[in-house]
């Protein structure tokens with residue numbers, strides 16, 4: 401076996417697609433230490449920079465004192481600590497849904513939803529750039545799978561119309577695509593839903609806390625808060641904590657509690673994560689200035705990068721894809737930027753399609769103007785050297 405694995409690893413290396421882990425230590429919400437050198441973190445999903453907010457840290461500390469470090473068993477087997485109930489109710493209320501269920505992380509939530517809710521005679525229509533967790537969940541489902549072109553409602557409609565399945569139809573999409581930063585046409589998908597009667601499963605992992613007046617996501621931005629059949633998002637990105645939630649009506653949640661294997665057969669989250677998520681939710685409900693500050697940074701950086709000639713594709717929010725193309729060239733650009741004290745990763749296949757390797761820059765609320773000016777100058781300088789602008 402070792403020989404086979406080594407052979408594959410060698411080919412991955414030759415292609416410039418090899419990954420190593422970088423061990424870092426955060427020194428603030430936006431700065432990290434790596435190999436004893438300070439870097440500006442340009443790849444965090446903590447869009448509101450809340451993971452270092454004192455209210456959230458203190459909530460986690462208090463929960464450890466009260467509940468201990470771990471839960472050490474699954475929720476269904478050994479009781480569900482009471483923090484779960486309040487957080488599930490609050491997050492459902494915030495997003496406009498009837499009921500919520502917390503999963504240990506977004507990957508497990510997504511794996512649980514599609515594989516559990518769909519059956520053999522059903523058909524799943526999935527955006528071609530959906531996240532790996534959604535893809536893996538579909539692989540576990542016995543339903544038929546149809547891939548529609550990225551954000552293309554005409555293609556979706558054509559496929560839905562043509563499909564004569566005996567079972568139910570499901571449309572699955574991210575609301576903000578994690579590697580492209582563009583937004584799904586939720587309003588149009590919803591119109592089709594009303595016309596054709598399919599069910600929508602939406603992943604708002606990267607939209608929660610960022611889009612919509614109150615930070616409730618792209619659903620809110622589209623005037624459709626609480627209107628999808630199944631809504632999923634995480635606490636581990638803009639909310640600065642860890643874990644994920646699924647929102648739906650009572651029957652769907654009851655079914656997931658009874659059937660979703662990634663819910664049933666895993667140790668529950670520690671109280672510290674739940675308490676931190678609750679504190680984060682309270683913060684964003686009480687104070688919209690976090691979002692305002694984030695969007696100030698987003699506009700500032702995006703405008704300047706576009707002015708400098710970068711093609712930011714259709715991205716709209718904090719996720720900025722700088723598509724380089726070849727794996728090795730993307731790695732080379734990453735290395736130059738790392739030397740300049742900027743920490744970010746070359747995103748390569750299979751995370752993104754072949755030939756579209758990129759640097760995925762994320763803009764967060766905690767950046768100062770100096771941070772942003774420094775990063776942009778480095779990007780522009782490097783972009784010119786690499787022939788991107």
Ligand SMILES: Cc1ncc(COP(=O)(O)O)c(C=O)c1O
Nearest residue numbers: 505506507531533578605634636
């Ligand atoms: C769109 C999307 N869905 C789900 C997940 C999984 O969430 P988690 O990191 O909590 O497992 C991620 C990323 O990590 C994501 O980008």
